[in-house]
Amino acid sequence: MNYMRRRHAVDFELPDTQGKMHRLDHYLGSPLLLVFHRHFG
Amino acid sequence: MLDELGLAVAVVTFEADYFARAYVEDTGLDWPLLVDSKRELYGSYYMKRGKFWDIWGGATLAAYFKLLRRGHKLQESSGDAAQLGGDVLMDAEGKVLLHHVSKGPAGRLPVDEILQTLRMAQTTESAPSRL
Numbered sequence: 001m002n003y004m005r006r007r008h009a010v011d012f013e014l015p016d017t018q019g020k021m022h023r024l025d026h027y028l029g030s031p032l033l034l035v036f037h038r039h040f041g
Numbered sequence: 042m043l044d045e046l047g048l049a050v051a052v053v054t055f056e057a058d059y060f061a062r063a064y065v066e067d068t069g070l071d072w073p074l075l076v077d078s079k080r081e082l083y084g085s086y087y088m089k090r091g092k093f094w095d096i097w098g099g100a101t102l103a104a105y106f107k108l109l110r111r112g113h114k115l116q117e118s119s120g121d122a123a124q125l126g127g128d129v130l131m132d133a134e135g136k137v138l139l140h141h142v143s144k145g146p147a148g149r150l151p152v153d154e155i156l157q158t159l160r161m162a163q164t165t166e167s168a169p170s171r172l
Contacts, residue, residue, distance in 0.1 A: 004140035009131045010085040014053070014075040017062045022051060022075050024135060030047045031138075031159055034129040035072075036088050037054040038143075039120035 046159055047133075055080045056120045083124070088142050090123040130155055138162050 004010075009032075013023045043050065050072040054061050061076050077083060128150050130139040139158045141150045 004086060004129070004137045007137050009129070009135045009137055010082065012075075012077075012082045012085075014077050014082065015058075016073040016075055017058065017065050020073075022073060027049055027051070028133065028135050030049050030133050031163075032131050033048055033050045033155060034082075034086075034131075035050065035052045036083060036086065036126040036128065037052055037056075037074075038124055038126040039056065039122050 046156065046163070048156075048159060051075055053077050053082060055083060055124055060120065080124070086127065086129055086140065086142070088125050088127050090121065091125045091145055128155060130158060132159075132162055132166075 009024055011024045013021055015021055051074075052070065052072050053075045054064070055077050056064075057078065058076050061074050064070070065074050080088075083089075125143050125145070126149070127142040128139065129137060129141075131137050139150075139155060143149055
């Protein structure tokens with residue numbers, strides 16, 4: 001599955017576990033790997 | 042190796058903030074763990090809940106068997122075991138280079154394949170264009 005390949009990444013604004021907000025544009029300028037976790041355990 | 046490629050990594054979870062913090066403490070995760078409790082970003086990348094046989098099919102049982110043989114202990118899940126995960130690799134401009142949705146717990150991409158995709162993209166970008 002590679003539906004999104006060559007399309008622009010989806011914008012996001014999400015908090016980390018310290019409460020700091022992360023947005024897609026914070027990461028522009030370097031490549032980014034988003035690893036989507038399954039459940040813990 | 043990730044530094045050589047200039048690759049930033051962020052991990053995304055849908056689990057509650059309490060469990061996410063505990064996970065970071067337990068594992069010493071080096072990368073930020075982003076909490077997508079509404080699963081909006083999951084949904085945007087087509088990472089839905091798997092069907093029964095996606096989650097509990099032969100590939101999953103084989104993967105768990107392999108982990109048990111390596112001495113790992115299985116833990117009771119704290120969250121939605123049917124939620125699928127995956128990987129999205131994007132370049133410095135935000136263009137998606139690789140989009141992978143796992144078909145089940147055993148369906149993660151090998152790290153080498155992800156890094157090779159990035160290396161190829163960076164090689165293409167740095168190659169001189171033809172006149």
